[in-house]
Amino acid sequence: MRELISEATVEIIQAVELALFHRYRDYPFESRFRREIKTTSSLHTVRARLILLNQVIAENDLRQGESSIELEGSTDWLFYEQEIDVVPIYQEAVVLVERLQILNPHQIQNFLSFMGIPKANTGVHPENHGNGYHFHYGKVMRDALVRYDVLLTFDKENIDKDGSIIPDIPLYVEPHSAGKCIHIDASTIGHNRRLPVYLVCDKLMRKRGIQNFMSPSNNSWQFYPIA
Numbered sequence: 001m002r003e004l005i006s007e008a009t010v011e012i013i014q015a016v017e018l019a020l021f022h023r024y025r026d027y028p029f030e031s032r033f034r035r036e037i038k039t040t041s042s043l044h045t046v047r048a049r050l051i052l053l054n055q056v057i058a059e060n061d062l063r064q065g066e067s068s069i070e071l072e073g074s075t076d077w078l079f080y081e082q083e084i085d086v087v088p089i090y091q092e093a094v095v096l097v098e099r100l101q102i103l104n105p106h107q108i109q110n111f112l113s114f115m116g117i118p119k120a121n122t123g124v125h126p127e128n129h130g131n132g133y134h135f136h137y138g139k140v141m142r143d144a145l146v147r148y149d150v151l152l153t154f155d156k157e158n159i160d161k162d163g164s165i166i167p168d169i170p171l172y173v174e175p176h177s178a179g180k181c182i183h184i185d186a187s188t189i190g191h192n193r194r195l196p197v198y199l200v201c202d203k204l205m206r207k208r209g210i211q212n213f214m215s216p217s218n219n220s221w222q223f224y225p226i227a
Contacts, residue, residue, distance in 0.1 A: 002083045003043045003083075004082070005039050005041060005080050006080065007039055009046060010038060010039055012077045012115075013049055013053070016115065020053070020056060037049055043102070046080075047102060047103055051107065051108065053111050054108040054109070054110045054111040057110040057111055057113075058110040062114050078101055078105065079099050080100060080102050081097045081098070081100075082100060083097055087204070089197065091139060092139055092140060092193075093138060093139075093140050093145050094135055094200045094204075095136045096133060096135060097133065098133050099131055099132055099133075131214075132212060132214030133214065134151055134152065134213060134214045135204075136152070137197060146182055147182065148184040149175060149177050149180070149183050150173050150174065150176055150184060150186050151173070151174050151176035152172065152173050152201055152223060153174075153215070153216055154169060154172070154216075155170070156210050156215060165206070169210075170223075170227075171197075171198050171201050171223045172222060172223060173221060173223035174217050174220035174221070186223060191226060194224045194226065195224065197224070198224035198225075
């Protein structure tokens, strides 16, 4: 079960460290931050680094927004992905993924304030409505999955009045991690590929419960059944 840290998370940590280093050149950062943060770093390492930076900011009583780091309003970097299940489909595979918070925002309130994120936003309402299961889809190469730049999910609103899932519930697709994965134009995928992907996703969704899935974003469209 892999835990995947995003590049955005790594970039935020590095940017804050650099801002603190330039502000406090005499501070013993080298001794406190010896391990380099990478996308391959463990979740434990990333959490420890965030908590440590939060402590440094608190110790120096830095004011809100002093970092001058621009976030473009996104708090997506506060999440990581955990791969739950991988189902091969010929030379491709579908991966069930859960999106989870790295830390509760209240644990790094000083860090967030330093970056100019107001307390009102630390409830965290990021893209795709926070935590939740979803699917990635990719090509199997040398026994490893190389992801396509799309995300698949079901809409939890697609239930009947009795709470049961509607027949032929649609599976939605949307762009994801553009430039970091193999590009695929999902609209060109034919029925013979879409159907097995749908059947795998439908089975895994019913096992986990549709209420636990991420909602499709405004950029999504119906992947299957083909509209």
